[in-house]
Amino acid sequence: xxxxxxxxxxxxxxxxxxxxxxxxxxxxxxxxxxxxxxxxxxxxxxxxxxxxxxxxxxxxxxxxxxxxxxxxxxxxxxxxxxxxxxxxxxxxxxxxxxxxxxxxxxxxxxxxxxxxxxxxxxxxxxxxxxxxxxxxxxxxxxxxxxxxxxxxxxxxxxxxxxxxxxxxxxxxxxxxxxxxxxxxxxxxxxxxxxxxxxxxxxxxxxxxxxxxxxxxxxxxxxxxxxxxxxxxxxxxxxxxxxxxxxxxxxxxxxxxxxxxxxxxxxxxxxxxxxxxxxxxxxxxxxxxxxxxxxxxxxxxxxxxxxxxxxxxxxxxxxxxxxxxxxxx
Amino acid sequence: xxxxxxxxxxxxxxxxxxxxxxxxxxxxxxxxxxxxxxxxxxxxxxxxxxxxxxxxxxxxxxxxxxxxxxxxxxxxxxxxxxxxxxxxxxxxxxxxxxxxxxxxxxxxxxxxxxxxxxxxxxxxxxxxxxxxxxxxxxxxxxxxxxxxxxxxxxxxxxxxxxxxxxxxxxxxxxxxxxxxxxxxxxxxxxxxxxxxxxxxxxxxxxxxxxxxxxxxxxxxxxxxxxxxxxxxxxxxxxxxxxxxxxxx
Numbered sequence: 001x002x003x004x005x006x007x008x009x010x011x012x013x014x015x016x017x018x019x020x021x022x023x024x025x026x027x028x029x030x031x032x033x034x035x036x037x038x039x040x041x042x043x044x045x046x047x048x049x050x051x052x053x054x055x056x057x058x059x060x061x062x063x064x065x066x067x068x069x070x071x072x073x074x075x076x077x078x079x080x081x082x083x084x085x086x087x088x089x090x091x092x093x094x095x096x097x098x099x100x101x102x103x104x105x106x107x108x109x110x111x112x113x114x115x116x117x118x119x120x121x122x123x124x125x126x127x128x129x130x131x132x133x134x135x136x137x138x139x140x141x142x143x144x145x146x147x148x149x150x151x152x153x154x155x156x157x158x159x160x161x162x163x164x165x166x167x168x169x170x171x172x173x174x175x176x177x178x179x180x181x182x183x184x185x186x187x188x189x190x191x192x193x194x195x196x197x198x199x200x201x202x203x204x205x206x207x208x209x210x211x212x213x214x215x216x217x218x219x220x221x222x223x224x225x226x227x228x229x230x231x232x233x234x235x236x237x238x239x240x241x242x243x244x245x246x247x248x249x250x251x252x253x254x255x256x257x258x259x260x261x262x263x264x265x266x267x268x269x270x271x272x273x274x275x276x277x278x279x280x281x282x283x284x285x286x287x288x289x290x291x292x293x294x295x296x297x298x299x300x301x302x303x304x305x306x307x308x309x310x311x312x313x314x315x316x317x318x319x320x321x322x323x324x325x326x327x328x
Numbered sequence: 329x330x331x332x333x334x335x336x337x338x339x340x341x342x343x344x345x346x347x348x349x350x351x352x353x354x355x356x357x358x359x360x361x362x363x364x365x366x367x368x369x370x371x372x373x374x375x376x377x378x379x380x381x382x383x384x385x386x387x388x389x390x391x392x393x394x395x396x397x398x399x400x401x402x403x404x405x406x407x408x409x410x411x412x413x414x415x416x417x418x419x420x421x422x423x424x425x426x427x428x429x430x431x432x433x434x435x436x437x438x439x440x441x442x443x444x445x446x447x448x449x450x451x452x453x454x455x456x457x458x459x460x461x462x463x464x465x466x467x468x469x470x471x472x473x474x475x476x477x478x479x480x481x482x483x484x485x486x487x488x489x490x491x492x493x494x495x496x497x498x499x500x501x502x503x504x505x506x507x508x509x510x511x512x513x514x515x516x517x518x519x520x521x522x523x524x525x526x527x528x529x530x531x532x533x534x535x536x537x538x539x540x541x542x543x544x545x546x547x548x549x550x551x552x553x554x555x556x557x558x559x560x561x562x563x564x565x566x567x568x569x570x571x572x573x574x575x576x
Contacts, residue, residue: 041457197467199548204467214463285480285491288547
């Protein structure tokens with residue numbers, strides 16, 4: 001309710017702000033209600049970038065357009081493949097529920113809103129040439145409808161991409177249905193669920209909340225001489241070897257695993273947490289039994305944990321036509 | 329909104345009941361600032377420089393907790409109850425000072441109590457939807473709700489080094505009510521003296537009456553009744569407070 005109110009206000013304010021130099025009738029973009037799954041919290045959306053039908057459609061168009069790239073060689077979707085929950089090998093982070101995220105990239109380089117990370121992607125990673133879009137026959141009209149601007153800048157591109165990304169919502173996995181009381185877990189999945197959420201397996205402290213991530217930086221004991229990770233950003237030696245805990249939603253589709261793609265399967269990942277932990281100075285206290293190599297699961301428990309992780313798979317997300325390439 | 333209403337109602341009631349002299353004391357803002365010490369000195373994070381009664385060395389990496397249900401006791405048995413729930417994280421400066429939502433009457437007080445964590449009725453999964461509070465979740469398979477507190481670090485004994493995750497929660501369905509009685513030394517809260525400096529002595533979590541053995545309890549105690557009970561018993565003298573004029 002409060003959100004809707006701010007939305008209306010900001011649209012009015014923005015429309016009013018444009019009045020002076022615009023002769024044509026003012027087009028107000030259509031508010032877009034995000035399909036927030038049951039049990040998920042509200043998404044915090046910046047007041048200056050309300051989600052609109054025009055903005056989302058434009059962001060989707062851009063996500064699949066190679067012309068965003070300075071060299072025209074790749075689109076976002078070249079690496080962020082829907083069939084793999086918008087990830088790909090070896091270590092492309094997936095785009096899943098990023099609208100609730102505040103920390104981005106493996107090494108935590110970008111903190112803030114989706115608009116901030118998208119601006120980084122557009123300006124630094126793709127080095128988008130705005131002239132290409134400004135001289136396109138269609139884009140200027142689409143940006144005008146979505147943002148009321150006559151000239152496209154990287155700011156609007158980032159805002160459109162952020163709006164689209166807010167719709168990349170996954171909340172219909174078997175696990176969600178279980179939580180909503182719509183289905184039951186098998187005995188094996190249930191054992192895995194208990195391992196995940198109790199001290200025995202203890203995945204939940206970092207892969208936390210319904211997003212299966214705490215969005216914080218940790219050293220999960222991968223290496224004796226870890227890659228620097230978050231240290232590169234903060235320069236603090238206590239941050240050496242820390243990486244962002246990734247979401248485990250749709251983890252079945254996003255192999256290989258870890259920031260360097262070192263593990264090909266979930267079985268390998270679970271074996272690592274069970275017996276493969278390596279000591280280094282900044283390992284998180286939550287990595288139990290570091291001296292013994294990890295949580296020491298037996299074969300049945302390992303299989304159960306993998307089975308539970310697969311209940312986080314949401315096939316509807318991979319097949320959601322509203323997230324697919326609009327040109328197909 | 330509802331919270332505020334509740335508060336105003338409580339205050340209204342308590343003000344009326346204090347009104348026997350005919351003077352209504354001015355309503356003032358109440359602030360609290362949180363500090364954390366070991367053996368009386370400010371916590372030095374990430375340094376293996378502390379020792380418990382058993383001679384085990386330890387360091388501190390994480391200190392996170394809720395306080396709620398703060399009550400102020402006035403002479404004449406009136407109680408001012410504040411419904412706020414506040415989250416504290418030693419690494420998040422913005423959580424180390426807090427101004428309560430409602431006002432309290434200025435005057436003399438004989439004690440302060442609060443709940444370390446949450447009372448069972450308020451310890452309901454889903455109550456906090458945004459971080460950092462939401463990250464205190466205590467999963468359903470262990471009973472649901474939230475951690476009351478997480479204190480984490482490294483310990484070292486002559487024979488081993490390990491982690492401790494001193495996580496407390498509603499294992500036995502009881503609230504950790506902490507009461508600091510000051511009947512013999514009443515304190516005054518006024519317009520220019522309304523900051524409660526609440527100090528946590530970490531060392532006291534590990535002693536009196538139970539000497540905490542890091543090696544015995546290990547890194548994971550959320551499902552451990554004996555450990556949770558020991559923490560509760562040790563909590564009695566962990567907190568102390570002083571009243572000052574302004575926020576640090």
